[in-house]
Amino acid sequence: MTFQDLPHDLSLHPLTDPRLVADVLDLCVPLRDRQAGALCVLICDEEDRLAQPIVIGEIGRPRADERLQLLGNIVQMAQGVIPGGALLLAIARADGLSLTADDELWATAAAVAADQYRLLGVHVVTMHGSREIPYPSAA
Numbered sequence: 001m002t003f004q005d006l007p008h009d010l011s012l013h014p015l016t017d018p019r020l021v022a023d024v025l026d027l028c029v030p031l032r033d034r035q036a037g038a039l040c041v042l043i044c045d046e047e048d049r050l051a052q053p054i055v056i057g058e059i060g061r062p063r064a065d066e067r068l069q070l071l072g073n074i075v076q077m078a079q080g081v082i083p084g085g086a087l088l089l090a091i092a093r094a095d096g097l098s099l100t101a102d103d104e105l106w107a108t109a110a111a112v113a114a115d116q117y118r119l120l121g122v123h124v125v126t127m128h129g130s131r132e133i134p135y136p137s138a139a
Contacts, residue, residue, distance in 0.1 A: 014048035015088055015120055022130050028053040029092045029125045039070075039106075040090040040125065043078045048086055048120060055092075061102055067109035075117040086118035090125045097124060097131045107133040 005023045007013060015021050029040045039059045043052045054074070062070065071089075078085060089110050091103055107122040122133045 011049060015042065015044055015050060016048055018132070021088065021121070021123070021132075024050060025090050025123060025125050025130050029055065029090055031127070033057055034092045034125060034127055035094045037094070038092040040092055041074055041078075042088040042090070042120075043082060044086045044088060044120060045082055046084040051082055051085065064105060064109065067106060068112060071109050071113040072116075075113045079117055086120045087113075088120040089122045090130070091123070091133075092125045094127050097126055097128050099124065099131070099133060103133055107135070111135065 006020075006027065010024070013020060015024060024042070025040070028042060029038065033040070033055055036058045037060065039056045041054045041056075042050055043054065045051045056070075075087070078087060087110075089106070091106050103124050110119055110122045113119070119135075121135065124131050124133060
């Protein structure tokens with residue numbers, strides 16, 4: 001995984017290829033945010049191409065309702081900017097790539113938010129690389 005592998009015409013490529021997603025996440029989630037813990041939201045256009053990355057640093061471990069409120073606010077903003085677009089979510093943390101209960105809580109909150117906006121995926125990004133979290137149902 002390295003952002004040095006990104007195509008020069010990245011803005012023309014949809015974020016649907018797992019290798020491209022890994023490289024883009026490597027670029028968009030700096031090491032300091034992995035060390036501190038962060039939430040990275042990639043807002044994509046109608047064709048799933050990266051439009052705008054947003055990084056919210058030092059997120060801690062918010063309650064389930066706080067996660068839903070945060071993601072709901074992001075979805076509302078994204079809908080206003082790019083109707084018909086999509087989100088790719090990354091949970092940044094320092095430790096290994098094993099999935100945690102906290103990761104699954106973020107994925108569940110993202111699945112609920114996806115009822116209002118398309119979700120391309122939820123990933124964990126650490127000092128060791130990245131890993132997709134299996135997509136949970138919102139129910």
